[in-house]
Amino acid sequence: MKTNDKNIMITDIQRFCMHDGPGIRTTVFFKGCPLNCAWCHNPETKNPNAEIMFLAGKCISCGACVSVCPVGAQSLLPNRVFDRKTCIGCGKCVSCCFTGALTISGKNVSAENIIASVKKDLEFYGEEGGLTVSGGEPTFQKEGLLYLLDAAKSENISTCIETCGAFPADLAEKLVNNVDYFLFDIKDTNKQRLKQYTGAALQDILLNLFNIDSMNGKIILRCIIIPNINMNQEHINNLLNIFSKLNNAEYIELLPYHPYGNSKSEQLGRKDTTVFQRPTENEILEFAKALQKSGCIVKCHGSIIK
Amino acid sequence: MKFNTASKIERPIRLCQSTRQFAYDSLMHVYGLDTAKTESVLMDDIVGFEQMSDLEKYDAIIRKIAQTAPIRICDGEMISGAATLGMAIYHKVPAVYKGNCIFESVSHLTVDFETVLRRGINGIRDDVYKSLSRHSETRKVEFLHSCLATIDSFSLWHKRYILSLEKDSKYEKNLQNLLQVPFSPARNFYEAVQSIWFTFAFLRLCGNWPGIGRIDWLLGDYLKKDLADKTLTLDKAREILAHFFIKGCEWIKGGNYESGDAQHYQNIVLSGTDQSGNDITNEVTYLVLDIIEELGISDFPTTIRLSKNTPEKLLRRASEVLRFGGGILAFYNEDLILKSLTEYGYPPQDVWKFANDGCWEVQIPGKTFFRYIPFDCLQILQQKTLDNYSGTAHFENFEELYNKFSQDLTEKVINIYHNISNELFFTDDSKAILQHKPMTPCTAVSIFEEGCIEKGVSYLEGGPVYNIISPHIGGLPDTVNSLYAIKKFVFNEKKQTLSEFLKMLKNNWDGYEIYRRYILNNYSYYGNDNDECDNIAVRILADFAKACRLLDGRCDYAFPAGVSTFGRQLEWMPSRLASAHGHKKGEILAPNYSPTPGSDCNGATAIIRSYCKGDLSKMVTGAALDVKLLLSSVEGDDGLNAIMGLLRGFVALGVYFIQPDIQDKEILKEAQLHPENYQTLSVRVSGWNARFVTLCKEWQDMIINENK
Incomplete structure (x- = not known):
């Protein structure tokens, strides 16, 4: 390990990911997250420690x-x-x-070793694919993250970050330099509800989002949809309002809620899991259509809705 | 009318309603069941049949088939000719004498349709006469006379179709075409399709199962000219070609068969280069993809030759079609195969023509005799190297164990060589080859294989330009994994001594469940891109190729290596013992050169990287990789891009042959419960497809379990 190399606490490096940004990608799941979403899909990444x-x-x-x-x-x-x-x-x-x-x-892996794993699939990335950092919240391990992104860029590997948007405001500029796509979560647009279910402050997240946009960072908005929580007209209106103000957002990708995270919660001995209602295929499509009709560009099940 | 698919996307509709109905009827066994009415011709009334030589019997049979086989003209068919005798579906010459079948037929070859198109059967007849004037040896002269007799019979059958088609003006176009082809050269696309079909149908009528080969290369120029002359539209051409595909389903009978009802080695090859290295992709390439996409017909498994120069448009179309599932499309890496064939010694004027034997083993079509000899190297490890786990095997370290295994493998290859030599040749005391033994007559295929007529020698007796006997190593991934498990558990971690370990295996793991679980769960096996394990595969491949190469060149038959199981993992299962990588006796293990089911945890790219580490160019007749993709993972435009990326990656990494299938385990289970709703749902087996519901339960389960 180089003296200036950085260790990152991760849960997994997953190859051949097709829905974590453009092309075929290798996704690295960071541990640690500032939010506490009741519907968390990756509960094993919440805790920053192994x-x-x-x-x-x-x-x-x-x-x-x-x-x-x-x-x-x-x-x-x-x-x-x-x-x-x-x-x-x-x-x-x-x-x-x-x-x-x-x-x-949770294992501590050096950025250099992560890059070595990512490079194994270089032949499959083509012009689009590459590394996606996910989690957890990658910015939770700020130094390791910046080091990893820089290392990837110096190898000419495309980079995406999946982020919940809750990070210190001064980080945005550093990220923009080394991130090709921000897969930026907008979990809810109702301030109280977002606070209640995730603990996050909407205005901080939006501040980071618009800040990144103003620096011309390319953005894909990623929105979880859960019946009886955020699948309503108010949310659609708010999303349109956000989307239309962004200059660099390509589309909104819908992520239907699924309960698969719960079994991992059980394995972690957590007993506080809430089960939400899973949207039906019809509900998903209806919501996607409504959002698209409102004026947003919407991606669902891997395709832009036409 | 439902053409089943694993996908949620609807299949597009481009063909007219009557063509679609014809396809549906064919898939729903209407014509296949018809063949049960006339299984074969009877030879009992032929005077002196018993006293005839084999070749005379054969000629008499082919003549009787041509004279009496039922003529079938399907309502509205655009091309004519049908293989209507049921026994042909079972790989036999459909003729019976005193209740017994007389001759087996020929498969694993792709005949020379090019000569049929460009010179017609009449051209071939001229060649026979020329050859007759050069040869005087009795056996050769007899063979050449049999060629003439077979062509005469073909002509008889042809005339019967002409007479039948004349009766209904609806078939005027079919009639006009058949008045020209296949006896005279084809002049346009429609005639060319009819010419190939009629020749193919005649060979199948006589019991043979030839492949089709590079259909876009054969037909491309005809279509180009017709389109330029405006004598044909692309839509009309698609209808004509669709009828070729639909008629290719005339042997579908429904019901359950061991390995399905669509395994008649009718493979098609698309795209690739010409002799100058230019990409030959043309409108026919895309029409074939349109037809597969719309009808999901899986009877012509279609392999696309991909290279670094494959047009983006073809990659995209292939990926789109692939997503409907069914495993109909597979892919060759042209760059690697051209290198492999060239290094093996094929001349440059032939290398670029490569297609396959009607399954996926690579060969030069129209000039190759091919046969492969499968063997199970897992049984070599278990029964020979480890002596049935009897406890006598003793090795100080992994190298000793590996070297003994490699020696046993080499011995097996030598054994195969001697056995096949004895089967094919008369030899002297020093085992030097004297001459070919007489084989079953096979004149019908011989007249379409370059070399046979010129030499006056049949297809099965060394007539073709290239004669290939290819030993195929099976059980390779499980052998690699077994050796790796022993290396880690016994020699590296020293958890148990070898003799203790073999005792556990001898007990079929009974009483040692925790060790079995440990071995299953703690090691990263072949298919996970783990160099330490994959290197064992690299070594075995190299040693196997070397063992074959050392025996090569001693006679007119070449002896190149290949890797396959073709589903034999099921057949071998009862003879295999408990495996060292944690599987009990009776489990169904890895197909072809693909990971052991359930052992791959790192996704398709890791599988491909593991597979590519060995020198696959030394596996001259092929090494198949099966990749099953989950339907959900290739959803949408993102999924489409991912498939394209996967295909690009496999060319860059040096894959030989990949047969991807997109399946949904739940749909397959549903089809098992309610076959009536999934009559046309196709799955990839290996080199062929099957309508899932026509596989027997064991095969269905095997396919389901190969999905994660």
Whole structure:
């Protein structure tokens, strides 16, 4: 590792991603997020530190973890229990688990190694594809992020960032220099509701958005849609209002809510998961059409709505 | 009328209603079932049949087929000719004597349609006469007379169609075309399509299963001229060509078969270069894609020759068609294959012509005898190198183990070589080859294979210009993974000694579930772009190619290597033991040169990179990679761009042959439960497609489980 290289806490490097920006991309999931969305799709990336995940269905109660745990957090009798309060996160149980029931979410990887992984698929990127940083919230690890983006650019690799927009205002300028596309989340446009479900302040997010736009950063707005939360006319009007004021936003991409994050929450021992209603195919298309008719350019299921 | 697709997108409609109806009827077995009424011709009434030589019997059979096989003219068909005898569907010459089938037929070849188009059957007949004047050896003269007899029979059958078509003015155009072709050269696109079809139909009527080859190269110039002369429109040309595809479904009978009902090696090859290296992509290329896209006909599996120079438009059209699923399109990497064939010794005037044998094994069409000999290298590792896990195998380190395996593999290749030599040739005491043994008569295909007429020797006796016997290594990914698991578990991590480990395998993992899970879950196997594992594959491929090469050149038959299973992972399953990479006896393992089902965790690009690490150019007859893409992942314009990126990447990385399929596991399960709603849903098997509902349950399950 070079002396000036930076370590980044990530959960995964996923290759052959087709819906994380233009072309084929390799997506790196950063750990840590300033928001706390009730519908989080990637709950394992919320916590900035490594966490142990336990998938009970894979456990065959062999007891290997019990014998290596230094603090007795793993027990077999009378019931198979993983006591997270006692756990110190040392990961010894993970490395001896035979079945993959215990895994660790979060590893420190140097930016250089991330770039090496990203370069494995250079032949597939063509002119469009490349690296997407996601998470979590990539800006949560500001220094590592900037270093990684700079390294990617110096290798001529296209860069996208998926961001919730909640980051210090002075970061925008630094990002614009090394980011080809901002996949910018607008989770809700109702101030109170956004605060209630995610903890975020709408005005800070919009400030960053318009700031990036004013510096000619290319933007794709990404909007989660959840029935009875934000699939309403008010949200459509607000999105149009935002979209029409942006000079560099190409389109709004709709991300229908799905409950797949919940099983990961369970593996993390979190019991506070809320289940929302999943939009039906018809509801998704209706909303997409309505938004498009209002005057926005809308992408849904991978295509621009015509 | 529903032409099933895995996609949510509706198939486009360009063809007229009557053509679509014709397609639907054919897919719904109307014509295939018709063949059950006349399975074969009877030879019992031929005087002295039993006393005839094999060649005389063959000539008599072909004559009787030509004289008596039912003539079928489908309502509104634009091209005529039909292979109406049911026994041909089972790879036999459809003739019976005293209740028994007499001759097997020929497949795995693509015949010389070019000569048929440019010179006609009459031209071929002239060649036979010329050859007769040069040869005096009895066997050769007899063979050449059989060629004339076969051409006469072909002519008889041709005349019967002329007489039938004359009866209905609706078929005036068919009649006019058949008055010209295939006996005289084709003069325009419509005649050319009819010429290829009629010749193809005759060969199939006699039981053979030839491939089609480079249809756009064969037909492109005819269409170009007709369009320029304004004697034909593109829409009309599409209708004509569609009838060719639809008639190619005339053997579909429905019901369940082991490997489906569409496996008759009718492959088509599109695009690629001409002799000067120019891309030949033309309007016919795009018409074929239009037809596949609209009708989803999978009976002509179609492989596109891609290169760095493939036009963007073709890449996009191919990706669009691919997205409807069905696995109908596959791809060759032309750059690699041209290099492979050239290095192997094919001359430059032939290399660029490459197509396949009607499945996916590469060959020069119209001048190649081809046969492949499959073997399972996983069984070599398990039964020979590791001695059935009996406990006698002892190796100090991984290198020792690998070297013994490599030696066993080489021995197997030598064995195959000697067995095939004994089967084909008379040899002297020192095993030197004396002469070819007499084989089953096969004159019908021989007259369409360059070399046979000139030499006076049949297709199966060394007549063609190139004669290829290709050993095909199967079970390669599982062998790689087994060796890798042993390397990691026994030699690197020293979790168990080799003898303890073999004991677990001998017990089929019973009582050692935690170790089995550990081995399954903790190692990154072939298909995950892990160099340490993939390098074992690189070594095996190199050693296998070398073993073949050392035996090459000892006779007129070439002995190039290839990689395949063609679904044999199912057939081999009962003979395989528990595998070292954590699979119990009875599990169905990897297809072709693709990852073990369930072991690939890093996506399609990682699979392709693992696959490309070995020197695939040494696998001269091919090495297939199956890639299953989830429908949801290729959704929309983004998905389309991703497929194009994938195709570009595979050319850049040096893939040999890729057969991608886009499937939806849920749809396949639904089709298993309600076959009546999915009669036309096609899936890729290997080198051929099958209507999913016509596969037997075991094959259906195998396909479902290959999807993540």
